[in-house]
């Protein structure tokens with residue numbers, strides 16, 4: 001039975017394999033003994049293997065051991081509170097609450113906020129964890145066209161739901177484009193809706209946007225630009241208190257161990273003390289996007305480090321990724337059901353050099369010529 005299902009996946013070029021690294025995460029990684037220039041991680045600031053962060057995290061965490069229980073029992077320690085204060089300050093919110101991952105935050109918090117008398121308005125390209133959170137709630141789900149406030153407004157007019165929850169990513173994980181947050185927040189104000197913003201790929205990448213709306217829930221993760229692990233929600237005291245009392249993925253799961261929390265504390269401190277990392281990332285983004293456009297690729301000048309190269313089929317995406325791999329460059333193919341249009345997802349970091357970017361552009365051009373023959 002499952003063999004047949006697997007064969008069907010393989011026949012559509014949608015088979016996936018886990019390729020574990022033999023090296024640290026970083027600019028150069030080793031997979032199956034191949035040294036590869038890495039354009040696959042969400043380590044946008046290059047913090048995932050920063051020795052200073054991990055040394056300070058180890059000494060900070062040593063006295064607390066692991067978690068041993070849910071946060072509501074004895075699983076949390078003073079480091080959890082310290083990270084929550086730091087995250088709340090960082091987001092300009094009253095209070096923050098740590099989750100075991102960004103996935104656990106979305107999948108747990110969304111169904112906690114809305115029930116069957118309520119309505120969710122979700123961008124068509126929202127991440128799987130948001131989709132799963134929406135499905136777990138019993139609310140009516142309205143999907144609005146990607147980054148389309150006019151369509152969102154049409155849908156907002158169609159319901160008298162008690163609670164209306166609008167959900168968007170601020171930087172979209174597979175397209176790297178940016179949501180029109182000011183317009184969406186204006187609509188939320190007009191239609192009395194709560195705005196839930198998934199900042200997974202915006203933290204450490206984009207500067208703060210200027211919105212002034214009280215009913216906002218920020219969701220974020222320490223696992224991408226911060227190079228650590230774990231999710232968080234930042235919002236009002238009431239929302240956080242409500243989540244502590246009702247959110248199943250918080251209540252019924254062991255807390256994150258102190259070492260993880262300490263790594264997030266140190267990474268957040270480090271990022272704030274080193275704004276030059278963000279400057280370097282933004283420079284790299286500009287250089288690569290401009291270079292790709294000059295080389296004839298259909299990419300935009302959006303200031304985010306996620307750059308999709310769309311291809312006609314999953315087979316083409318696999319072929320191009322394989323060509324790059326064989327030439328020492330790692331850019332994985334992303335295929336359905338993660339996306340509807342197969343692509344290579346280039347992910348940039350502050351650690352890339354201009355030579356790295358030029359090498360990527362050359363090899364993409366050569367690889368495309370090669371696979372299209």
Ligand SMILES: Cc1ncc(COP(=O)(O)O)c(C=O)c1O
Nearest residue numbers: 101102103127129173200221223
């Ligand atoms: C937009 C978005 N939200 C949430 C998540 C989940 O975050 P985490 O990796 O911390 O579970 C991801 C990760 O892929 C993501 O891209």
